[in-house]
Every structure is written in structure tokens, then in C-alpha cells.
Amino acid sequence: MRKGELTHQTILETAVRLASRVGLQGLSIGGLAEELGLSKSGLFAHFKSKTELQVQVLEAATAVFTERVIRPALSRPRGEPRVRALFDGWLTWDRDKILEGGCIFVAAAAELDDVPGPARDTLVQGQRDWLDCLAQAARIAVAEKHFRAGLDVEQFAHDQYAVMLGFHHAKRLMRDPQAEARARRAFDALLTAARTPTS
Amino acid sequence: MRKGELTHQTILETAVRLASRVGLQGLSIGGLAEELGLSKSGLFAHFKSKTELQVQVLEAATAVFTERVIRPALSRPRGEPRVRALFDGWLTWDRDKILEGGCIFVAAAAELDDVPGPARDTLVQGQRDWLDCLAQAARIAVAEKHFRAGLDVEQFAHDQYAVMLGFHHAKRLMRDPQAEARARRAFDALLTAARTPTS
DNA sequence: CCATTCATAGAACGGTCGTGCTTTTTCTGC
DNA sequence: GCAGAAAAAGCACGACCGTTCTATGAATGG
Numbered sequence: 001m002r003k004g005e006l007t008h009q010t011i012l013e014t015a016v017r018l019a020s021r022v023g024l025q026g027l028s029i030g031g032l033a034e035e036l037g038l039s040k041s042g043l044f045a046h047f048k049s050k051t052e053l054q055v056q057v058l059e060a061a062t063a064v065f066t067e068r069v070i071r072p073a074l075s076r077p078r079g080e081p082r083v084r085a086l087f088d089g090w091l092t093w094d095r096d097k098i099l100e101g102g103c104i105f106v107a108a109a110a111e112l113d114d115v116p117g118p119a120r121d122t123l124v125q126g127q128r129d130w131l132d133c134l135a136q137a138a139r140i141a142v143a144e145k146h147f148r149a150g151l152d153v154e155q156f157a158h159d160q161y162a163v164m165l166g167f168h169h170a171k172r173l174m175r176d177p178q179a180e181a182r183a184r185r186a187f188d189a190l191l192t193a194a195r196t197p198t199s
Numbered sequence: 200m201r202k203g204e205l206t207h208q209t210i211l212e213t214a215v216r217l218a219s220r221v222g223l224q225g226l227s228i229g230g231l232a233e234e235l236g237l238s239k240s241g242l243f244a245h246f247k248s249k250t251e252l253q254v255q256v257l258e259a260a261t262a263v264f265t266e267r268v269i270r271p272a273l274s275r276p277r278g279e280p281r282v283r284a285l286f287d288g289w290l291t292w293d294r295d296k297i298l299e300g301g302c303i304f305v306a307a308a309a310e311l312d313d314v315p316g317p318a319r320d321t322l323v324q325g326q327r328d329w330l331d332c333l334a335q336a337a338r339i340a341v342a343e344k345h346f347r348a349g350l351d352v353e354q355f356a357h358d359q360y361a362v363m364l365g366f367h368h369a370k371r372l373m374r375d376p377q378a379e380a381r382a383r384r385a386f387d388a389l390l391t392a393a394r395t396p397t398s
Numbered sequence: 399c400c401a402t403t404c405a406t407a408g409a410a411c412g413g414t415c416g417t418g419c420t421t422t423t424t425c426t427g428c
Numbered sequence: 429g430c431a432g433a434a435a436a437a438g439c440a441c442g443a444c445c446g447t448t449c450t451a452t453g454a455a456t457g458g
Contacts, residue, residue: 021313042436101313110309113371114220114300158365158381165368166361172312182357193388203405241406
């Protein structure tokens, strides 16, 4: 019972990469099988349904994201440095080789926002965790007195996420070479506002 | 040659509404025909290809957007009021009956960002025009001395768009009841920063 | 009112989709 | 090394996809 587990993981790795290009719906069993040199039915046997495949792809992507973005940031000093590290990590996540097709969560968000089901539930939960993570980092920055007391940390997390979405749009759709500079400037403005006491 | 033109337009109206729910790729000829009570081939005759249908759907949606959001805002006073009107118009655009499935451009942006072709080109051009429109409104606000001299109006347009994307994400995927309040707060912060001279 | 054009319907095509069922190959514990 | 289990392949299915061709109905201009 070892070989199966291994290919299962290999399938998911390839599936995440492929899904970042064609989306979760565009990810087809046949296409994925061909990419891996497997038969369609052989691959299908690893998942009871396409929905189950989508859910596992989202979970696998979340695991990679946690490993590559969140975990490194947690080793940075508490407060603003960690907040910045989360932002920087997300920016580089976007140009990581695993995601040549752009952030899989952004693509999935647009695809699934009106499609109830397990895949949507998994995505929403993951996004909620990520927003909580951002808010918690901001909360710590308040405690460390890097950010002003009374800062609405949920709002800060929301705004930070919006900056990331803007970056993704500018970079991936508009191919704006200034996308990253724009995102950094927007985020710096957020940081400045978070430091400044309410006027 | 009048009847055809009429149904052509009816088809596009329904197609825009349907595409906002299922996306541009998910919009199928058969499904659209059934929704309209037409035959698949009868509908197809109006468009030489599915790509052409997608392009025309995007153009039709852009026309509606211009009529419902941009045009009303242009009748507002130059400067900050007009900038605000553009933002408010976009917020209400999202809850318009035409778009029960969320903003079609946001969905299309995620679908098409890696799919070269006429549909992508049309979308990108439309988005560029919209960003230019936002930047121009900000430029006027600078001229009217509502915003500070030297404001990077393209950056402002980019940031404004990011706030809108954040709103869309919070509202449609996360079903956050505070989505609109969050977006307004974020936009107010943008306005405040645009007014304040550089520190 | 009639001839012609135009709009729609119908049927069929090759292809791909997700998904079962059956067989064959490959691994693995004793 | 063999028996049993696990993994992969092969095949077929019904459904739907975009697209084409042909026929038929309706609208229109003279």
C-alpha cells in the first residue's frame, strides 16, 4: 500500500500546476492523465469523483501555500516584519514555478463563487484561514506597538488581500510590468495608515 | 433584415446575464439556446463561432456598464464627486439584476488571463479603458484641487480597482455581509490619502 | 401576391467529458 | 517464489460540446 500513495501525491502535484493554468473546472481527468502518462481510468481510481479531485487539489495547494508563504513568515520577528513577510511571500508565490498560471485560489474564487458544493466549501474555508492569518499578524503588530492601538485588523487583512487581488489582475490579465511596484506602493500606504494614529 | 437584428440583441442580453453566472467558458451554445427557447443551430447562425459569441458578450456587457456606471457619473460635478460616483456606481453595478452572478469582467479576467485570443483582447481593452476612465477622473480631481498636486493618478486608479476586487471577493465568495462597508472604508482611506499632501 | 432573401429548425459529425465495469499488470507480505 | 491484494489499463456508456449541412418556415421588397 505504498506505491499508490506515492502516485496519488504525484498526481496532485501535477494537478495543482495544471489547475493554475486551466482552472478547477478546466482541469479534466483525461488531460491530467495524459500529462502524467497515465490512463484516464487508472487516474480516476484514485478519486471517487471529479469533485473529490477538485477538493484534494485545493487542499494540496493550501498545503503548499502554507509551507511556502506562511511558515517562512512565522519565523520572522513578530509585528510589522512578519506582516511584510506575509505580503512579500504572497508576491513571490505568484511567480513560483508551481503556479505558472497565476494564483490558483484567485482563479478558483471566480469559478466557484456561484457553485455550491464541497469544492467551494473547501476554498472558502482556506480563504477564511488565510484572512485570519493576516489579521492575526496585524493584531500582533498592534500588540508590539508597530501599528496603532485600535486598528481594525480585520479591515487591514481585507485591504491587504485587496492589494494582492489588484496585483494579480494587473500582472496576469493586464501584463502590467509595473504591477509589482504598484502593489508595493499600495501596501506601503496601508502600512503607513496602520501606523499613523487616527486623525 | 430587422427581425434577425432584434433576436441577436435579445440573445446577447440573455447571454450576458447567463455568463455572469457560469462564466464565459461555461456559457454553452446549447444551454443558451435552451434558456431562450431557440434551437442550438438557430442561435449559432447568429455567430460564426463561440469565440465570436464571447467577444460580443463582452462588448455588450461593456456597453451596459458604460450606460449604467460611467454615463451617470459623468453628469456629476467634476472632481471628487465624480470620482465617488464612479465608485458608487460600480458597487451598485454588482447588485444590479443584470448580474446576479457577480461582475462578468472579474469572472472573465480569471478565466482568460492565460487564454490568448480575441476574447482576451477584447476584455483587456475594455479594462484598460475603464482604468483610463478612473485615472482621468482622478486627474480632473487634481486639477480641481480636490486631490493633491502630484498625485499618481494611475496608481490611484489601480488602487481603486483593487478595492473593487476586494469587495467582489468578500461579497461573492466569502458572502461577507460587511463587504460593502469594508469597501467603502478602504475607498475613503484612498480618498484621504489622495487629498493629503505628501508627507 | 409572389419571388427571394433571411431566420430558424433538424439531424448528424467527431470529439471530449465524467464515470462505471472488467481485465491485466504490478507490487508486496509471508 | 507464490498467493493475494493493490494499482493501473482497457473498454464502453450516455451526455454534452462546437460546428456543419440541409431543409423549411417566415418575413420582406417590388
